[in-house]
Amino acid sequence: MALDSETFDALLDTVRRFVRDRLRPLEAEVEAADAIPDDIVAEMKAMGLFGLSIAEEHGGLALTMVEECRVAIELGHTTPAFRSTFGTNVGIGSQGLVMAGTPAQQTEWLPRIASGDIITSFALTEPDIGSDSGAVKTRAVRAKDEAGADIYRLSGTKRYITNADKADLFTVMARTGDEAGARGVSAFLVPRDLPGVSIGEPEKKMGQKGAKVADLNLDDVPVPAANRLGAEGEGFRIAMRVLDRGRLHIAAVCVGVAERLIADCVAYAAERRQFGKPIAEHQLIQAMIADSKTEALAARALVLETAAAKDASRDVVLESAAAKLFASEMVGRVADRAVQIYGGAGYIADYGIERLYRDVRLFRIYEGTSQIQQLIIARETMKRGG
CATH class of the missing domain: 1.20.140.10 (Butyryl-CoA Dehydrogenase, subunit A, domain 3)
Incomplete structure (x- = not known):
């Protein structure tokens, strides 16, 4: 549901002034430091930018796609690294959960994503898997934990993952079962603090300094079966x-x-x-x-x-x-x-x-x-x- 025009116009004006008065003067500093200042991140949280696309019931602004695009256009008037700070929370890092998450999954994660208390990432690309995304090699094998609960054990490496250096939750695409191709891919919510999760050193990039990408390494990570998004084989x-x-x-x-x-x-x-x-x-x-x-x-x-x-x-x-x-x-x-x-x-x-x-x-x-x-x-x- 769209915001009323007066409320949305006020939001757009706030974003426009934020870009002009706060972000653009810091562009050279961010380029040199390859980092977004903490006070700027705090202001983004206070403005609700981490929850642009998330439902109001979970603490977000619930913008329509038109409204989100208009905000994104304004944010494009400064270095794109600023937008990347919350971009994964608004887009690829949260939308799998929004589109396919159970009510319990959404209740657990979306309020903290919308507030910016946690950062999300989307983990699809692998060292030798880019555009051929249906060919992912990261494996998810069904198992039991010590208490007898259903889990999956995930093993593999994901490459060039935006915001991986600070992410608390990853949406990971992994292969379940023996079926080849896209139909064998499933999606999982993988918290950073699970044993076997590690993050590589951020890559040195051509541009967009301040927005980091790094490898996500999964070494026999025990992921609860309740963290799967959708059914097996629906990940692609x-x-x-x-x-x-x-x-x-x-x-x-x-x-x-x-x-x-x-x-x-x-x-x-x-x-x-x-x-x-x-x-x-x-x-x-x-x-x-x-x-x-x-x-x-x-x-x-x-x-x-x-x-x-x-x-x-x-x-x-x-x-x-x-x-x-x-x-x-x-x-x-x-x-x-x-x-x-x-x-x-x-x-x-x-x-x-x-x-x-x-x-x-x-x-x-x-x-x-x-x-x-x-x-x-x-x-x-x-x-x-x-």
Whole structure:
């Protein structure tokens, strides 16, 4: 259920001011420290940002998809690392639980996820399993614990797991039984404090400093059978539903970053003078700004239209993939043009453009590469055409 317009407008204005007054001034500091300040995280919790997508009965804001995307666009006006701080709680780290969790599972975990008291992560990718997500090798073997209770013993390694360094709860995809392919994959809620869970050192990344990724290692971890999400063999379907939603959220962030870059380019072009006049008066600069603005508007329209369709309970597998493909590729082009408009200054760290140029490169990879989105779009188009 959507918030009333006055309440939502107040939330959006609060987020906008938070981004402008608190987050943007800290961008260089976060880049240098590769960490989000604790006081900023506390403010995010107080604003309810960790529970944007979680039901009110569990302490969340219960935003619609359109509302969530509009908030995500505003958050895209600063370095994406800030959004990643709570992004897994809002999206891939919580939505398996929201979509497939039992009432008992939801009551146990969702209130603490919505408050930010615990951080969640989504563990699908493995060292040699990326886009072929139905081929996961992590095993979940049925067993009994010392008291005779039903458990699964999980063994394997998950790679490039966002927020793994601080996560308290992981949604883990693991293979149950002997069936090969996607039908043999099941989903589990794995608390960090179970014996056999360990986290690797955070990876050194090209961009989005402050948002950490690391390996999740599972060494014969005893997971209660009550922590399985859905039935055995439903894990892949749950993962795909989670990713469909996550792609739309990421597409909205891409729109926000593009809007930020365009605004920065317009301001810079109005001040920077060459050949006796502001470079904004040179037509080739205007062409780059025009192309960027047009693409950003198209991406915004596609994202919000798809979000509205999702809120109406329509099948948006194709549209979510298209939104993610177009928006992530679009923001890459906008960032490239921004560096060109800034010229030499665009290559210098002090201006922040090169940082955003590096930050947005990831959008074409996670939640499914652009090539995976193309396959989904083609498959769904042919399915609907048939």
